[in-house]
Amino acid sequence: MVGTMTEGSWHETVSPDRLSFAGSHLVGVAVGTDQPLGHSQFSLGAEAQLVAHFGRQDHLELSVPIVLRYHLGRPTGVASLAAGLGLSYATKVPQVEIDRNGASQRWFIHWMAEVEFDLPDPAVTSFLRLHHRSDGYGIFEVDAGSTGFVFGVRRRF
Numbered sequence: 001m002v003g004t005m006t007e008g009s010w011h012e013t014v015s016p017d018r019l020s021f022a023g024s025h026l027v028g029v030a031v032g033t034d035q036p037l038g039h040s041q042f043s044l045g046a047e048a049q050l051v052a053h054f055g056r057q058d059h060l061e062l063s064v065p066i067v068l069r070y071h072l073g074r075p076t077g078v079a080s081l082a083a084g085l086g087l088s089y090a091t092k093v094p095q096v097e098i099d100r101n102g103a104s105q106r107w108f109i110h111w112m113a114e115v116e117f118d119l120p121d122p123a124v125t126s127f128l129r130l131h132h133r134s135d136g137y138g139i140f141e142v143d144a145g146s147t148g149f150v151f152g153v154r155r156r157f
Contacts, residue, residue: 001152109136
């Protein structure tokens with residue numbers, strides 16, 4: 001996966017007139033698993049993400065969300081919609097969060113929202129994701145956060 005960090009809060013990233021980029025980027029890998037929930041189109045899984053940040057910030061981030069996924073099925077073009085929630089650990093306090101909020105910390109809540117797209121090979125998909133770290137509305141002491149736009153390719157085994 002590759003992405004770029006944004007300025008502002010997560011909801012500003014989905015508003016084109018308020019979107020601005022932070023001059024910091026990321027590249028990473030993730031491994032995960034999911035299991036169908038009964039006979040529904042939902043699955044529940046977990047993912048471990050290792051991301052390297054570069055540009056205005058230079059650190060590694062490990063995030064581990066639990067992911068709920070809704071599978072749309074072929075031939076819609078959109079394979080699934082997903083949301084994940086877990087923890088994030090940064091090896092250095094992220095500079096983008098410090099610059100935006102005045103302070104931050106290494107441990108934070110991580111959430112992600114994703115749209116996955118079909119590709120010609122059914123075992124391979126692509127996705128667009130919001131990659132977000134935050135204090136979780138006060139769960140962590142420091143009021144800060146950051147959001148990245150991420151593009152990735154997924155291979156299912």
